Amino acid sequence: MYEFAVTPATLKIRRRGAEIAEVAPGGLGAELDLEPGDRIIRVNGHKVRDYLDFNFYAAGETLLTLEVIKKDGEHWEIEVERAEDEDFGLTFEQIVPRQCANECIFCFCKGNPPNARSALFVRDEDVRLSFLYGNYTTLTSITAEEMERVIEQRLSPQYVSIHATDVDVRAYLLGIDRRRADISAKLQRLMDAGIEIHAQVVLCPTINDGAVLLRTIEDLAAHYPRIRSVAIVPLGLTRYNRDPRLVPVTAEFCRRVIDDIAPVQRRLRERLGTNFAFLGDEIYLRAGRPVPGRRHYGDYPQIEDGVGMVRAFYERFNALWRRLQRRPPAHPARLHATVMTGKLFAPILRERLERINARFGTRLHVAAVENTYFGPEIVVAGLITGQDVLAARDAIQGESLIIPRSALRGDEDLMLDGTTLVDLERQLGIAVRAHDLSSFARLIAAG
Numbered sequence: 007m008y009e010f011a012v013t014p015a016t017l018k019i020r021r022r023g024a025e026i027a028e029v030a031p032g033g034l035g036a037e038l039d040l041e042p043g044d045r046i047i048r049v050n051g052h053k054v055r056d057y058l059d060f061n062f063y064a065a066g067e068t069l070l071t072l073e074v075i076k077k078d079g080e081h082w083e084i085e086v087e088r089a090e091d092e093d094f095g096l097t098f099e100q101i102v103p104r105q106c107a108n109e110c111i112f113c114f115c116k117g118n119p120p121n122a123r124s125a126l127f128v129r130d131e132d133v134r135l136s137f138l139y140g141n142y143t144t145l146t147s148i149t150a151e152e153m154e155r156v157i158e159q160r161l162s163p164q165y166v167s168i169h170a171t172d173v174d175v176r177a178y179l180l181g182i183d184r185r186r187a188d189i190s191a192k193l194q195r196l197m198d199a200g201i202e203i204h205a206q207v208v209l210c211p212t213i214n215d216g217a218v219l220l221r222t223i224e225d226l227a228a229h230y231p232r233i234r235s236v237a238i239v240p241l242g243l244t245r246y247n248r249d250p251r252l253v254p255v256t257a258e259f260c261r262r263v264i265d266d267i268a269p270v271q272r273r274l275r276e277r278l279g280t281n282f283a284f285l286g287d288e289i290y291l292r293a294g295r296p297v298p299g300r301r302h303y304g305d306y307p308q309i310e311d312g313v314g315m316v317r318a319f320y321e322r323f324n325a326l327w328r329r330l331q332r333r334p335p336a337h338p339a340r341l342h343a344t345v346m347t348g349k350l351f352a353p354i355l356r357e358r359l360e361r362i363n364a365r366f367g368t369r370l371h372v373a374a375v376e377n378t379y380f381g382p383e384i385v386v387a388g389l390i391t392g393q394d395v396l397a398a399r400d401a402i403q404g405e406s407l408i409i410p411r412s413a414l415r416g417d418e419d420l421m422l423d424g425t426t427l428v429d430l431e432r433q434l435g436i437a438v439r440a441h442d443l444s445s446f447a448r449l450i451a452a453g
Contacts, residue, residue, distance in 0.1 A: 023047035023075060024057045025099040033095020038084055040096065043077030057098035058134055062159045066090060101138075103130035107147045109181030111251055112208055117244030117380060123424050125415075137161035140310045142206050145189040146182060153192065156201060163202035163234065166193070170207070170214040171225040179214060197232040204307060205236040209289075211253040215263065223270055223283045230278050237308035238267070239286035245381030254383060260293035271302075280304055284313045288386060291316070291350040312386070316354060319443055323358050326447045333451070334366050341368040341450065342404035346395060348387035349374045362450065370450075373401035379423055388412035392425020399434060407434065408449075411442040 023045035029035045046054050049063040050071055064070060070086040106129035118126045133148060133156050135141040142165045156164065166189075170176045177187035197203065205226050209215055214222070219238070226233050240255040264285065271281040281302060290297045300321060303314040335341060347355055352374030359370045375398050377384040379391040387410040395409060407430070414420060419427040419440070430438040441449060 021045065024054050024060050026096055027099050028097035030095030030097075034086075034088055034092055035094045035096045038072075038086065040074065040094075041077060045075045045077075046072055047075055048073035056101050056134070058101075058138075058159065058161075060096075060098065064094070101132070101134055103128060103135055104132040104152075105129060106131035106144070107182075108144055111179060111181055111249050112210055112241050112243075112247075114242060114244075114247075116249070117242070117247035119246055119379070122422075126422065133161060133164060136165045137163070140165050140204075142167040142311075144180060145192050146180065146186045148192060153195065156196065157199040160201075162200070163204055164196065165204050165206065168205045168207060168222065168226065168236070170218050171222045172214075172218055175214055175218055179208075179210065193229075193233075197229060200232075203229075203233045205233055206308075206311060207236060207238045208241055209238055209255075209263065210241045211255060211259050213251070215259075216266070219263075220266070220270065223267075223274075227274055227278065227282050230280075230282060235280070235307040236283050237286065237311040237313045238263075238283060238289070239311055239313070240288050240292070242386075243381075243383050245383075255292065257292050257294060260289045261295065263289055264293055264295055284308055286312045287314070287316045288312060288350060291354075292385075316351070319354070322443050322447060326450065327361075329451055330362070330366060335368065335450065335452070338367040339369070341370060343369075343406040343408055344371045344373050344402045344404050345408045345446075346373045346375050346390065346398065346401075347410055348390060349376060349385040351387055368450070369404060371401075371403045373398055389422065391423040392421045392430055393423050395421075395425075395430060396433060402434065402436070406437040406439060408446065409438065409440050411440045411445070414440050 025045045026035070026040055026042055028042060029040055046060055048054055048071075049060060050067065052059070052063045054060050054063070068088055068090055070088070072082075072084040072086060074082040074084060076082060108129075108131070113129065115127050115129050130141060131143050131147065132141065133143055133152055136143050137156075144167045155161065168176070169179050173184055173188045177184045180187055193203065207214065207219065207222060209219065223236060226236050240260070241252060243252060243254055267283060267285060271283060274280065274282045281304070284303065284307075287297055297314075297316045297320075300317060303309075303317055306314045306318065309315055309318060345355065345359065352372055356372035359368075359372055362368055363370055375390050375394050376382055377389060377391075377394055378397050379393050380389060390409065390413040395407075409430075413422070414427075415422070427438050427440065
């Protein structure tokens with residue numbers, strides 16, 4: 007929920023152009039003698055800053071002029087004629103994130119152990135990553151050039167951390183002055199240009215809850231459908247972030263938030279046709295309340311922020327159950343494994359897997375993992391570390407261990423504390439696999 011989508015290359019020095027990482031054999035790029043390490047700096051006279059620029063200025067063009075700096079420093083100008091749908095076969099370096107200049111009092115980076123990997127301390131504030139991955143920005147320091155780029159290249163939707171529309175409260179939360187905290191003109195310009203906005207509120211008890219939260223929702227809803235939704239997610243405090251201005255989230259607080267927001271959601275649904283303001287799953291689970299039904303979430307506009315994930319799991323499980331009824335696992339006894347997950351989700355997963363065990367003879371056990379790395383108040387599956395898994399090794403039953411795919415960074419087999427799946431297998435002496443809901447369902451269905 008609070009992680010960065012891009013961790014590689016974050017410490018790399020910014021250079022001109024978009025650097026080529028791979029060239030597909032036999033592709034157009036190979037025919038042009040482009041190589042890994044070359045940098046494309048212009049397309050048809052347009053400056054290229056990264057692969058988004060390259061894709062935008064090259065899209066649909068059949069006649070192109072590429073300006074290239076070869077990896078040995080030589081400058082080339084290449085005239086290209088290609089079919090409209092012909093791909094260059096180029097893979098580019100990952101985007102180097104623009105850094106955040108705020109001092110948010112709740113920033114999760116402040117909750118990292120002091121000896122954590124350097125990539126965990128990178129605070130991105132990058133509209134490109136917002137478009138690509140749904141990373142949230144505050145828009146407090148967006149430049150005129152970045153604003154023009156979002157509009158010109160239609161980098162929509164944008165995900166914006168609002169936190170509070172009361173500018174004084176927002177300035178306090180972001181640790182900046184009131185002038186920078188006021189982004190109303192920037193938001194208006196983006197909306198006027200047709201850029202879709204999804205908003206976020208990190209809910210901090212006693213600061214931006216209560217009347218401040220209700221005003222924030224109403225202010226944002228006034229701009230629907232240009233602002234499509236707002237996700238309200240709870241503050242996450244680790245053992246390392248003990249800022250005295252922050253109050254821990256409790257079950258009672260979560261119940262109060264649900265009671266306050268439910269009537270607002272009903273009114274918004276009557277007025278707008280959508281609940282618009284969505285509470286993070288963690289709020290319902292901490293409160294001991296059931297998560298809303300499928301209709302509540304519409305098209306799941308904020309699922310990547312932990313809003314509607316549990317409901318989506320129920321839907322997928324029900325589909326899996328129906329599939330298994332038609333075609334049971336061929337070798338259920340082979341499915342003897344332990345599934346580790348966070349403490350909040352464990353009871354939900356356990357109830358479902360016990361149904362499968364009872365009906366089909368599988369042996370799938372659920373182990374709730376306490377977060378020893380960040381502290382016991384962090385209870386979500388995506389922040390489980392290798393250290394936490396090893397601390398819970400006595401709970402492992404069966405021939406293999408399954409951990410949530412969300413606990414790994416991007417496409418890497420690397421957990422937040424630097425532990426790899428290979429490390430876990432070596433220390434536990436059993437196979438360790440990472441699955442998301444879809445791949446886990448396929449594993450069970452295959453038997």
